[in-house]
Amino acid sequence: MASTPILKPVPAVEPDPGRVPVPELSRTRPKRRSPLKLLLWLALLAAMAVFVYPLVWLVSASFKPQSEVFDNRLFPQTPTLANYVEIWNAAPLALWMGNTVLVTVLAAVAVTLSSSMVAWGFAYYRFRGRNALFFLVLATMMLPGAVTLIPTFLIWNALGQVGTLTPLWAGNLFGSAFYIFLLRQFFLGVPRQIFEAARTDGANDWQLFRHFALPLCKPALIVTLLFEAQAAWTDLMRPLIYLRDSSTFTVPRGLKAMVDQFGFAGNWHWELIVTASVITTLPMIVMFFIGQRHFIEGVATTGLKG
Structure with missing residues (x-):
């Protein structure tokens, strides 16, 4: 006995003679670039x-001899590595870089911790006069640095710290209005329910800040570290005011001394100056590339909630 097939054959659909066939678009069809986009790319380039x-x-001038530094060639005609050897004997560059690294690390860590604590207080706690006090903090950003320059110098002079590296970083222990604003905006973007749940589980104020607020705001903290590290590494004004001995010079102050010594008065050695500039610029480039992902994330997400 033959079994009956379960699936019945589907009748073929005859094409409609009145229907106009639509040609299929090729998936490999090249996209046309508009002239406006082309002009935008050219402007960016x-x-x-x-x-x-x-x-x-x-960088090119650092590989040139003294007579070819200002020939405006991007590729040295007679490349040499002598400048990178001679610079370490012409100036205590290693000592200056060590001083700069110390000041940069202390300044960046100090301002990040102090500013994050103040920003956390403004973002989490509810108290009378909070907005007015925060406005007062932001108002300090409107004061030019020249206004507080002399009073600050008198304070450090009375403390006996003029001529040391302390005035270059210790002021950051009291926070920065710009970083307080930046971190506060980031803290406001974190759901408050997370902290309330942690407080219900028995976490105190310090544990909320240490174990919840800081890890959740890591991108903003890295942005603060990068900003302050760049500012401390390239700062020239304060070293000019507070530093007296060349053994305490930072890189910007040392480069200024090199320009005074080798850039004028007939003692022309600009090849050493540009070489020192290249050496002292590399750490900032490396630091930015290391923290680039967090930097972009922090800038993109900071200030979304206010």
Whole structure:
């Protein structure tokens, strides 16, 4: 006995003679670039060239002998590594970089911790006059640095710290209005229910800040560290005011001394100055590339909630 098939054959659908066939679009069809987008790319490339050219010129000049430093060639005609050997004997560059690293680390860590504590207080706690006090903190950003320059110097002079590295970083222990604003905005973006649940489980104020607020705001903390590290590494004004002995010079102060010694009065050695500039610029470039992902994330997400 033959078994009856379960699936019945589907009748073929005859094409409609009145229907106009639509040709299928090729998936590999190239996209047309609009002239506006092309002009935008050209403008971006031109802007990139304007910003990159000085750095390329600086690196190229560091490999040139004294007579070819200002020939404006991007590729040295007679490349040499002698400048990178001679610079360590011409100036105590290693000592200056060590002083700068110390000041940079202390300044960045101090301002990040102090500013994050103040920002956490403004973001989490509810108290009378909070907005007015926060406005007063932001108002300090409107004061030019020259206004507080002399009073600050008199304070450090009375404490006997003029001529030391302390005035270059110790002021950051009291926070910065800009970083307080930046971190407060980030703290406000964290759901408050997380902290309330942790407090219900028995966490105190310090544990809320240490184990919940700081880990959740890691990108903003890294942005603060990068900003302050760059500011401390390139700061020239305060070293000019407070430092007297060359053994305490930072890199910017040391480069200023090199320009005074080798850049004028007939003692022309600009090849050493540009070489020292390249050596002292590399740490900032490396630091930015290391923290680039967190930097972009922090800038993109800071200030979404206020």
